[in-house]
Amino acid sequence: QKEVEQDPGPLSVPEGAIVSLNCTYSNSAFQYFMWYRQYSRKGPELLMYTYSSGNKEDGRFTAQVDKSSKYISLFIRDSQPSDSATYLCAMSAKTGGFKTIFGAGTRLFVKA
Amino acid sequence: EAQVTQNPRYLITVTGKKLTVTCSQNMNHEYMSWYRQDPGLGLRQIYYSMNVEVTDKGDVPEGYKVSRKEKRNFPLILESPSPNQTSLYFCASSATLTSSYNEQFFGPGTRLTVL
Numbered sequence A: 001q002k003e004v005e006q007d008p009g010p011l012s013v014p015e016g017a018i019v020s021l022n023c024t025y026s027n028s029a030f031q032y033f034m035w036y037r038q039y040s041r042k043g044p045e046l047l048m049y050t051y052s053s054g055n056k057e058d059g060r061f062t063a064q065v066d067k068s069s070k071y072i073s074l075f076i077r078d079s080q081p082s083d084s085a086t087y088l089c090a091m092s093a094k095t096g097g098f099k100t101i102f103g104a105g106t107r108l109f110v111k112a
Numbered sequence B: 001e002a003q004v005t006q007n008p009r010y011l012i013t014v015t016g017k018k019l020t021v022t023c024s025q026n027m028n029h030e031y032m033s034w035y036r037q038d039p040g041l042g043l044r045q046i047y048y049s050m051n052v053e054v055t056d057k058g059d060v061p062e063g064y065k066v067s068r069k070e071k072r073n074f075p076l077i078l079e080s081p082s083p084n085q086t087s088l089y090f091c092a093s094s095a096t097l098t099s100s101y102n103e104q105f106f107g108p109g110t111r112l113t114v115l
Helices: none
Strands: A004-006 A011-014 A019-025 A032-038 A045-051 A054-058 A061-066 A071-076 A085-092 A100-102 A106-111 B004-007 B010-013 B019-025 B031-038 B042-051 B054-057 B076-078 B087-094 B110-114
Touching: A004 A085, A011 A019, A019 A085, A019 A106, A032 A061, A045 A054, A045 A061, A045 A071, A071 A085, A100 B042, B004 B087, B010 B019, B019 B031, B019 B087, B019 B110
Parallel strands: A011 A106, B010 B110
Antiparallel strands: A004 A019, A019 A071, A032 A045, A032 A085, A054 A061, A061 A071, A085 A100, A085 A106, B004 B019, B019 B076, B031 B042, B031 B087, B042 B054, B087 B110
């Protein structure tokens, strides 16, 4: 079983839709949860990070962590064609020296 | 501009022909890492370096070598490439690995095809 599971998609939505991207994980030691966005032919860029459980909001993006269920989500409100990219969840723990484990990434298409 | 650069961006080679992919960062970061990205498998770490002359294996180190002689550079060496090393490779750097979280800055990627 992979430490981090992420549905690869692709996920196709119309412009303006609310998008929900999710990851599950098995290692209860994970404390830091990140979302990276990767445009085609580019390297990943950090979009948001969250520590432990709870929500974090940044503009149209909301990151949620439910440690009891080992489940994290990224919500995108009012999705735009420019949001079309691959979204990778990532996690790390102090044990293991903060090594980052990445999900496989979900490819998102937002249609105009 | 703060960035991680990689060269070459695209490379087609043949089995057994030694190659080097260069990586350089201008942010004075201590930590550097190499990943490969394959469909359905995500980013898998090949090697990482905590500082100059300090390197260690990641999850998939077989067939690869690295060196860290200068803080800014972290080349990836394939001594005898094989077709199963065909992949998209990313170099990444971050200020440190011992802080609360570790934002990594990625290079643009190197697409390698081994025939």
